[in-house]
Amino acid sequence: MTQKAPEFSATEKVNLLGLSPIQMKDFFESIGEKSFRASQLVKWIHQYGVSSFYEMTNISKDLRDKLNNIAEVRAPKVVADHLSKDGTRKWIIQVEGGSCIETVLIPEGDRGTLCVSSQVGCSLDCSFCSTGKQGFNRDLTSAEIIGQLWIAAKAYDSLGPTQNRVITNVVMMGMGEPLMNFDNVVAAMQLMMEDNAYGLSKRRVTLSTAGVVPKLDQLADHVDVSLAISLHAANDELRNELVPINRKYPIAKLMDSAQNYIARMPDLRRKLTIEYTLIDQVNDRMEHAEELAKLLEGVPCKINLIPFNPFPLSDYQRASGNAIKRFQDYLIGEGFTTTVRTTRGEDIDAACGQLAGAVNDLTRRSQRYRDRAESVVKIMETSS
Numbered sequence: 317m318t319q320k321a322p323e324f325s326a327t328e329k330v331n332l333l334g335l336s337p338i339q340m341k342d343f344f345e346s347i348g349e350k351s352f353r354a355s356q357l358v359k360w361i362h363q364y365g366v367s368s369f370y371e372m373t374n375i376s377k378d379l380r381d382k383l384n385n386i387a388e389v390r391a392p393k394v395v396a397d398h399l400s401k402d403g404t405r406k407w408i409i410q411v412e413g414g415s416c417i418e419t420v421l422i423p424e425g426d427r428g429t430l431c432v433s434s435q436v437g438c439s440l441d442c443s444f445c446s447t448g449k450q451g452f453n454r455d456l457t458s459a460e461i462i463g464q465l466w467i468a469a470k471a472y473d474s475l476g477p478t479q480n481r482v483i484t485n486v487v488m489m490g491m492g493e494p495l496m497n498f499d500n501v502v503a504a505m506q507l508m509m510e511d512n513a514y515g516l517s518k519r520r521v522t523l524s525t526a527g528v529v530p531k532l533d534q535l536a537d538h539v540d541v542s543l544a545i546s547l548h549a550a551n552d553e554l555r556n557e558l559v560p561i562n563r564k565y566p567i568a569k570l571m572d573s574a575q576n577y578i579a580r581m582p583d584l585r586r587k588l589t590i591e592y593t594l595i596d597q598v599n600d601r602m603e604h605a606e607e608l609a610k611l612l613e614g615v616p617c618k619i620n621l622i623p624f625n626p627f628p629l630s631d632y633q634r635a636s637g638n639a640i641k642r643f644q645d646y647l648i649g650e651g652f653t654t655t656v657r658t659t660r661g662e663d664i665d666a667a668c669g670q671l672a673g674a675v676n677d678l679t680r681r682s683q684r685y686r687d688r689a690e691s692v693v694k695i696m697e698t699s700s
């Protein structure tokens with residue numbers, strides 16, 4: 317597997333938290349140390365949650381001093397921690413530069429799924445997603461991405477090989493488009509699956525994408541994870557409206573690329589997850605379900621329907637319970653495994669598409685909100 321070599325600065329301390337196992341080896345080699353130190357460090361940091369080199373007891377005093385001078389283990393800062401009445405928990409995490417991102421833990425029986433952010437804001441501007449409405453600020457570093465899992469696991473004291481694992485699954489479905497931050501997301505996902513770190517199986521780490529096709533084409537060279545495609549419409553005209561990146565990489569190209577990804581994977585039973593957010597009167601009618609079934613004929617996949625989650629000033633409404641049921645029943649009748657994602661953590665704004673954080677792109681954000689507010693006022697004026 318290829319991996320871009322990290323750049324180790326001579327002046328700034330290197331943050332070891334975000335180094336993938338291969339990058340950690342490169343780091344130790346670059347400072348003239350044996351590469352087996354890399355797995356020791358990965359273990360201390362990710363299995364035991366230790367951030368001080370002085371607590372790493374199998375490292376010599378000299379090496380600890382050396383590391384302390386040139387490196388650090390630094391996670392982003394938690395600024396708020398909300399618990400929903402349904403058990404969903406949301407951390408608001410401040411990253412360098414002052415912006416905030418959000419990370420959500422969804423407990424479900426003996427599973428705990430952590431929804432991780434990859435960017436501060438998002439540049440794709442899907443019409444139904446509140447993250448996009450905030451604009452884009454910057455990519456998260458790999459330390460800020462894996463730091464979310466580190467923080468959540470530490471909050472439950474669930475690090476360490478003998479501890480009870482609270483986080484069993486990770487989905488890259490928080491703020492941002494993971495494939496637009498390719499290298500850092502890949503490094504973080506490698507740590508999620510590394511035995512010396514979190515040891516999650518590839519089935520339990522999911523990357524969700526709106527369809528950045530050239531990057532998706534490269535993904536299999538770097539990492540083997542589960543793949544979810546944010547489809548939301550089965551014809552290009554409608555998808556161009558909902559997911560503007562479709563204008564660049566239309567459905568046929570996206571589906572080809574996604575199928576190639578899973579086809580290259582060793583496990584023949586692997587399936588794509590197709591995400592489809594159901595928006596009232598926009599993409600929830602029977603003709604849409606029929607179109608979707610036709611598009612997915614012969615594609616190894618399961619379908620996950622997501623009832624649209626409203627956010628302030630969004631133009632859309634959630635599909636009705638009846639429409640959702642009809643849509644699901646039709647797809648099941650056509651032979652597709654089709655589930656409806658239960659909306660969790662609504663009381664703490666932790667549901668899909670509600671993750672807004674506090675992106676430092678205030679000019680653009682407030683301008684957008686002003687524009688939207690004005691159009692809402694206009695509609696109200698004309699209809700009254």
Ligand code: SAH
Nearest residue numbers: 445489493524525526546591624625668669
């Ligand atoms: N950028 C990635 C991750 C986004 S969030 C992607 O597009 O896949 C994960 C899922 O939530 C995506 O399928 C996204 O389209 C969906 N989503 C976004 N806003 C939503 C909303 N308001 N209601 C329901 N689902 C939403």
